[in-house]
Amino acid sequence: MPFKRLTMAITLGGLLSACAQQPQPKITKADVVNHYADIAHAVYADSLTAAEQLDSALRLLLANPSEQTLAQARTAWKAARVPYQQSEVFRFGNPLVDDWEGQLNAWPLDEGLIDYVDRGYQHELGNAGATANIIANPMLQVGGEQLDASRITPELLAGLNELAGSEANVASGYHAIEFLLWGQDLNGTNSGAGERPYTDFVPGEQCTNGNCDRRRDYLQAASTLLTGDLAWMAGQWRADQTDNYRAELTTLPADEGLRRMLFGMGSLSLGELAGERMKVALVANSVEDEHDCFSDNTHNSHYYNEKGIVNLMFGEYLRIDGSTLQGPSLLQLVGQQDAASAAKIATQFKLSEQAVHALVDSAEQRGVAFDQLIAADNPTGNQLVQGTIDSLVQQTRAIELAANTVGITNLSPDTADHEF
Template sequence: MATFLVTPAMVSATTVSKQDVVSHYADLAHSVYSDSLTTAQGLDKAIDTFIASPSQQTLEKARLAWKASRVPYQQSEVFRFGNSVVDDWEGQLNAWPLDEGLIDYVADDYQYELGNEGAKANIVASRSVQVGNQQLDTAKITPALLADLNEIGGSEANVATGYHAIEFLLWGQDLNGTNPGAGQRQFTDFAYGDACTNGNCERRREYLKAASVLLQNDLSWMTQQWSPEVNDNYRAELLADSADNGLRKMLFGMGSLSLGELAGERMKVALEANSTEDEHDCFSDNTHNSHYYNEQGIYNVYTGTYKRVNGTLVSGPSIHDLVANKDKAAAEAIQAEFDRARSQVYTLVESAEKQNQAFDQLIAAGNQAGNALVNESIMALVKQTESIEQAASIIGVSNLNPDTADHQF
């Protein structure tokens, strides 16, 4: 997956208003969620082809479609923090880490959250599931059923839906630990008749399709929330509020994703515990791309730019423009910090694609160089967050306090 360079110089340098910036932010969100929906629809088509004719070739095409769907979605996570309509919704699409034994068969030595009674429920193999006092009829696997199974028994590790449930079904467990290699699920796990391996192939096909349908439904709803053509949606609510409140949401979202979520939950936790269980896209070993496109999303909001999946560039009034109107020298320094952070996080992609060292290898206890590379990315994100706070101060947004997720840096 190639990177791309978009700089604020591409955007008109004319003076812009705070309201212009917030309005364009809504346009960016709509573009990103529209692309997330489009790529999820492409994934669904690949899943249909795979289900109709399971083979190594159709499985690989479904896996590639899944990876493609992650590109715009990961850039959308910058809209989570500060916009409760997104943050309250996103768990059904992107919750992790998950106890995959809730969904399907797992290895005998599978590690799961202590006390999670749903960790080995195996929905694929079970026509009814009981977790504590909760019992559900799982005879017919539907999108609604899967949504009801999320966090069954009160455990956040019981994730039945979203990108990572689909990822697990397409790849299976990654049993390589911190050694090279991703999950190696056989395509015959979805085969027909005597070719079926590990049993319950029909139900596994039903689960995969139901999860895909639910993913599209959820993304369609969120796309509508940001659409300029829909009345009384979240976009209308955001633009009816003050521009200063809109800017606060933008900056808080950028800072919280940069610091507490990406630097903290997604990198620091996994690095300090040397834990592949805390790797984001752990079944597919796609974590380096997920981290990079999270960072790209932060960059997009600061610069007011977004490269759509069809190659067109969305650009408009930005926070960078507001900062430059107040202090050109500070704007240049802040932009340089964003450029450094994006370049540093991209080294994780280069490690995976050029040195064949994916994120799960970089965090291994004995990999000093890999640990250092991840730590450098963490520190670049910390510095970027400081620049976000500086930008906020310059344009008059005080006491930003981005979420640290209780991490110390």
């Protein structure tokens, strides 16, 4: 299915002109926090729906492995990333989400933990599980410990995450599924993604690279775990529950709800997106630090991270069914206190969204994906990525301005120990 490009439905000019035409009822901090929770629920519900559609595509692949069903599964994986990447703005300010997120989206991963890899594969030094190859080995020898992996189940995969204490041992989530669908991207900083053959999922004599039955079991178990995790998180944000995280959040003072919201926005903008997902890869010219490194879908993942931040500033979210959820926004709250600050923030957000979307344009219009942009011999590409980082730094300052304007001081978004 084609991606839906999400653009701001409200320009600041439209917002201000509408205000000039008729008096608008004032919104409260509690209104904004409640709508924040509404958007969270919608995003996680959409992520669950998209993951269920991915699961259906994976079942078709396993029932009838072919070039066509593999391509359909890959398309469904990319579509599932659209709502999920917009959910990451809820991570850093909400401990429940941050503690849970690793099982779904941890990266980079040592893919040798999961399946066969190229002979030149370079894994994290000192990682005892980096070459465990769960798919090939019903009994895993990790250091002095032997683990029973004879039955590949969702519970087994969940238990193998961070095996031997290494964060690079990622057994589940979107990127484990991505690796199983694409295989390693062996193109370095040249054009091209992973090229796993569909015959890796064909049972019997036509199986390539061995262990097709276990590889099939692994793919299904990872998908089942993914949908189960997303169903649980969607439930944590339902408005009709009294014992979930949303109920806890909305009973706190509204200032605390706003602080969590703003901290999540700033931390994703600065430490995570500008830092971990762009600066680390750029400085090291490292495709291993690319976010969606097997599929070359990184440009879209970065863009939808940015859209998640934009959604909260403008109080709207375009759902995967085409409907728009809209309500009291942080920008409106700022505008009630200081129209000039609101105008400055809106302008910067528009510029930053355009800067991140330039990575999408590079990949989809010029055929130069993120892993090519960060190559050491591509100064023009490096400059494009650096310009995007710089714009995200400015966006974070706009988030801090919003916080100060509405009375949330000393926000200090997480930098992930990066200097900008």
